[in-house]
Amino acid sequence: MAATGQFRPSPTAYRPPVADTTVAGHRRGGGLRRGALRSVRVQLLAPILVAMAGLAVLGSVQTLTAAAEAADAQRARTLATTAVGTVRLVHEVERELAETTALRQRGGEAGRQLVTAQRQRTDAMVTAYRAAANRARTAVPALETTIRTADAALDGLEGARAAALEPDAETTSTSDQLYHNLSTALLAVADELPARVVDPQLANQARVVAALSAVEHYDALERALVRAILARKSLQPGELGALATLVGQRNERMAEFDRVADTTERALFSTIVQGRDVETANHLREALLASERDPSGLTADPDAWYTAQSNLIRRINLASLRLSDRLERDATRVETSALWRAWGTAIGTVCLAGAALAAAALL
Known part of the structure; x- marks a missing residue:
């Protein structure tokens, strides 16, 4: 102690330690720096943002694909109709x-x-x-x-x-x-x-309907030609060849029907296109085709032929109408299903994106 009476601390006296400001916990207020907090959030958000970007790309592709399928289905229904x-x-x-x-x-x-x-x-x-x-x-x-x-x-x-x-x-x-x-x-x-038509099932159904329509057309041409022949009880030059050509064209389209139609379609046709009139028309046609060897084929009643062939045509048309109705129903079903898939994909993508954004906002 000095003579003046003032107290001077000893050089070896205790002094409180000074805080090391390089340590985050020693700074005033403690805790992490704001920049460090931002860095942690970025690290947490980065995977979410990457996942969201991937989800957006995948969802867009799926939505566009579903929309294209819906457009194809709408086009198929238009063509089927x-x-x-x-x-x-x-x-x-x-x-x-x-x-x-x-x-x-x-x-x-x-x-x-x-x-x-x-x-x-x-x-x-x-x-x-x-x-x-x-x-x-x-x-x-x-x-x-x-x-x-x-x-x-x-x-x-x-x-x-x-x-x-x-x-x-x-x-x-x-x-x-x-x-x-x-x-x-x-x-x-x-x-x-x-x-x-893009849809293969609808395309085949349309081929079936077209084939039967052609069969009906050739049967109608046969009806007129054979009736004219039977009415005069004689053949004019070229008529027998014309009849054979019509029969060949009809058989070709029937073969196409048998090749393209499924089991249900063939069964429906067989159930409807049968009966005495069908047998009579086929018999009279075959007899007329053989009239060069057996002229008795020219003596058939033209009205009997016309009635039998008309009933055959009516039965073919009835089968065609049934198959046409089926085609329209299936085309509508395909279109509706494709539209629902397109909307479902789009809505699902939006919902997932919204959920991801909500999760990111909570971080």
């Missing part, structure tokens, strides 16, 4: 020609109301077909040429009707050819549609 409308129009055109021919044979007056009623049914199917064909050409532009050809043939329908009841045989023959050309053009549309 067009196929059904086409074959039904072919049937009505064939019926109109048959009624017109029958009216000519009755003298042109008796039963005219039957032709008028049938023309109205044909016109209704023309309207339905044109609407479906317009949707089909929009969905598949590659169909434009085939549909345009059918449209041109349809434009000649009124001319065929006007000439159908003329007394001049050459004029009526021209009218009949216009009807045949129309059926041929429509069948070309029905035959091309299945190749544009």
Whole structure:
């Protein structure tokens, strides 16, 4: 102690330690620095963000795929509906020609109301077909040429009707050819549609319907030709060959039906297309084809043939209608299923992304 009385601490006296500020816990306030906290959060969020990015990419791909499948299904339904409308129009055109021919044979007056009623049914199917064909050409532009050809043939329908009841045989023959050309053009549309359908099951069903429509068409041509032959009890040059050609074309389309149709479709056809009329029509046709060796085939009753063949055509058309209805139902089911998958995938992707964002926000 100095003489002045002031106290001076000894150099060796105790001094409190000074905090080391390089240690996080020794700084005022303690804890981690803000930069360190940010670094930890980034480390926690990084895997989540990467997972979210991957989820977004995967979800987008799945959603786009589902949307493409839905678009394909919608296109398939459009084409299936067009196929059904086409074959039904072919049937009505064939019926109109048959009624017109029958009216000519009755003298042109008796039963005219039957032709008028049938023309109205044909016109209704023309309207339905044109609407479906317009949707089909929009969905598949590659169909434009085939549909345009059918449209041109349809434009000649009124001319065929006007000439159908003329007394001049050459004029009526021209009218009949216009009807045949129309059926041929429509069948070309029905035959091309299945190749544009992506779904293989629907494509095969459309092929089945088109094949039966062609069979019905050839049966109608046979009906007219054989009736004319039996009515005069004689063959003109080339008629037997023409009949053999029609039979061959019919058998070719039946073979296509047997090849493409599934077990259910073949069973349905066999159940409907059977009976005495079917057997009678087949017997009379075979007898006429053999008439060069056995002329008795020319002596059959033309009305009996016409009735039997008409009932055969009716049965084939009934089978075609059943299969057409099945095609429309299946096309609707495929479209609905694809749309649900597309919406489900999109909603699921959004929900997962939202859950990931919520988890990230909590960190």
